[in-house]
Amino acid sequence: MNRPKPRRARRLRNAALIGAAVAGLVAANGPVVTAVAEEVYTDFQRSRPDYMAEHGSWETIELPEEYRGQAVHAALLHTGDVLLIAGSGNDAEDFGAGTFRTILWNPVSGEAEEIPTPEDLFCSGHAYLPNGNLLVAGGTRDYEVLADDITHAAGVLTVKNERLDETVTLPAGTRFTARGNTYLSAEEVTVPPAHLMPDGSSMAGEQEVWIEAEAEGDEPVVVGGQQFQVEEFGPEERATLYGQGDTITLDKQNYRGLDASYEYDVAGERYVETDRLTESRWYPTLVGMPDGGVLAVSGLDEFGQVVDGDNEVYDPATRSWSDRPELERYFPTYPALFRLADGRLFYSGSNTGYGPAEEGRQPGIWDLADNSWQDVDGLRDPEFNETSTSFLLAPAQDQRVGIVGGGGVGDSEESTARFDVVDLTEPEPRYEPAATDYPSPARYLNAVTLPDDTTLLTGGSVGYRGNSQSDLHLTTVYDPHSGHLHEAAPNEVGRNYHATALLLPDGRVMTMGSDPLFSDEENTIPGRFETRIEIYSPPYLYAGDRPAVTDAPEEISRGSSFAVDVEGADVAEARLLRPSAVTHQTDPEQRSVALDVAAASCPEDASGHTAADGGAHCPDGCCGSGTVELTVPEEEGLTPSGWYMLVVLDSNGVPSPARWVHVA
Missing domain, CATH: 1.10.287 (Helix Hairpins)
Structure with missing residues (x-):
């Protein structure tokens, strides 16, 4: 390192x-x-102590050149290291060369190392497992091809098998014919046999495969139903095994999803392969479930089509995925999902990337127990939910979610300054406008919840991927208790698409990445992926001495109390902060859980008095040090099993550095 x-x-x-x-x-x-x-x-004014005490400050860091990467995915591990996953990093040349990268970096020591990355985990999904390992699933099978670069018609062919007792495997390069044109399959396809229906009829087995026309031009284009024959088969075989194609075109070909699945082993600092996903997924969302499993939803499949409501669940005990047809529900890619206290999931409406404008955009509460759905209405500018950011307001017990900014579907240059909040404890929750909208229309904002319950909103751009130099050098802090936004020191590095941000254990915020299309106002010079790191120090780091947790149990349980030793200040509040695992403004992990605080014992101060004396010597606590008792909420939906940063705060809202604890 x-x-x-x-x-x-x-x-x-x-x-x-x-x-x-x-x-x-x-x-x-x-x-x-x-x-x-x-x-x-x-720059001089922003370096003044009084400015930093009110607005905070930024510091820009560059890793050694060999460790500079595209931080498309960022996760804080319970070791204090940050895992930065690029995969091919939106670089088609690196993809073609099989160059896939992951960097492990420690923001305190500055040490860095490269982690061997077995497949292209670019644009995968991720979620923490109860043991603290990071589940990473999905990724890139192939890069998109723009319409101007397509010379041969191509698309998905459904191969049908009407044979009751025979599974058929066709090799890659199988020749299909239709209307005098020939098409070649891109990969091997295995088609299951037909099966009998209750009424005695049979239903053909089927499997999809990608095909491409042998000849260039418009002639092989197919729009609408068309039957395809296997060229080498005779008439009898063709009658029972054939293809059906609807859209074999010269249109743009989307990114294609990968069925990769790995656990990142935090202790071993390596990827451990698990069983494959049942569906290939590019841009999926992964979210934890009450039993410690992980639900995977949405994404583009192996042909670049949005997965049509087919969701699946990971079992950490067997390291395997299982299809869950009873949980069928369609979402656009990277939907923002939040676990609620009662075990249901809330879809805020935020998403990134792909899906029709008229489908899967309605915010709502999803009950996994019976697959039921409750609409949540009231959201302003609902057509601008792509690339918006949403977050669970602190503390998590309030069950409120905010949504900020966002843009039109696809590569729209339009964006909104909307800031709406919903209280999910209401019987019929509705979004309501926050006290004020964001200071600017914005896409790609990153939201990071701080130990004092505020949320830092930083970066973003007005236009699509920062076009026309529209990056926002704007950072604000949202106070969920007052409902107001406060100005913070502006970020110096522009952050748009593929930017990430997360809270560090010492209370600072780390921001990374950005992937602009262009680097000039006229949109003529190609942009470059931003590899600099910028770290924000909030005002509470300039407020004087901080409390410190000097001792705490490593293992704690929901619904139980535990004692911690504290020095430096009285303890007014305590929080458990779940570490972030973020990509594309999507972070289902991040949450701040309030703990009940009670004084357990107080040592004597220099004059021989304790808080228990009832005098004026220690009116607010334990004379600056002592033992406090903290209680964890009972609901698993509030505090999912896993590692958390334990933070105590003094009466001025100044947080301690975090101490890692494991909740079960």
Whole structure:
């Protein structure tokens, strides 16, 4: 592992020196340097202690060149390391070369190492397992092909087998014919036999396969039902095994999903292969279930089509996936799903990427017990839910979700400043406008919940993938108790598509990634993936001494109480913060759970008094140190099993550095 070399802004000594420099530059060079001089002065102002105490501050870091990667996926592990998964990183050349990357980085020590990545996990889904390992499933089977680059008609062929007692396997390169044109299959396909129906009729077995026309041009295009024959078969065989194709076209071909599935072993620092997904998935969402399993929904299948409501569940005990037809429900890709206290799931309406504008967009509450659904209405600008961000407001006991920004379906340049909140404890919950909308229309915002219950909203762009240099150098902090947004120090690095952000154990926020299409205002110069890391230090890090948890049990249980030793301040509140596993503004893991706090015992202070004396010596706690008793909520839906960051806060809302605990 190697230490990164932080790039720090040069600090000038005082305002007088800045003012003299600005005046000298302008006098010598006129307006040409005015903007540069103003930028230097702004940097100086933002470095002042009073500014940082109110707005926080940013620091930009570059990893050593060999460890700079595309942080498409980011997950905080209970070791304190951050796992940055790129896979092929939206680079078709790397995909073709089989270059798939994962970087493990420690933000405290600066150490980094590359983790061997077995398949292209680019645009996969992920969720934590109860033991703390990270389940990573799905990814990229093949890259998209734009219509201008397509010369041969291609599409999905459904191969039908009417033979009752015979499974048929056709090799890759099988030649199919229709209307005098020939098409070749891209891969081997195994078609199950037909089966008898209760009324005595038979239903053909079927399996899909990708085919491509042998000849170029429009002639082989098929739109509407068309039967295809296997060229090498005679008339009798063709009658019982044939293809059916509806759309063999020259249209754009989407990314194709992968059926990969791995557990990232945190202790062993390696990927461990599991059984494959039952459906290939690109842009899926993974979310935990009450029994410790993981539900996978949506994504593009192996042919680039949105998975049509076929969902599946992972069993950590057997490391296998099982199809769950009783949980059929359609979502556009990367739907934002949140576990509720009662075990149901809430779909906020946020999503990213693919799916028709008229299907699967309705927010609602999904009950996995009976597959029932309750619509949640009231959301403003519902046509702008793509690339919006949504998050569970702190504490999780309030069962409120916010949704901010978003854009039109596909590559629309339109976006919204909408900020709506829904209270899911209501019998018929409805979205309502927050106290104020976001300061700008925005897509690709990242939301990070902080230990003091506020949520940091940072980055994003007005246009699609930052087009026309529309990145927002804008960061705000949302207070869920007052309902107001507060200005924070602006991010210096623009963040749009493929940007990620997460809370670190020391209370800072790490932001990474960004994948603009262009790097100029005219949209003529190709953009480059942003590999710099930027770390935000919130105002509470400039508020003086922080409390510290000096001792706590590593294992705690829901519904139970446990004692922790604290130094440095009285304890007013305590939180369990689940670490993030985020991609494409989608983070089903992130949540902050409030713990009940009670003083258990207080040591004597220097004068021999304790809080138990009832005097004025320790009116708010244990004279700055002592033991407090914390209680975890009983509901599994509030505090799913796994690792959490335990944080205590003093009466001024200043949080301690986190201590890792495991909840079962």
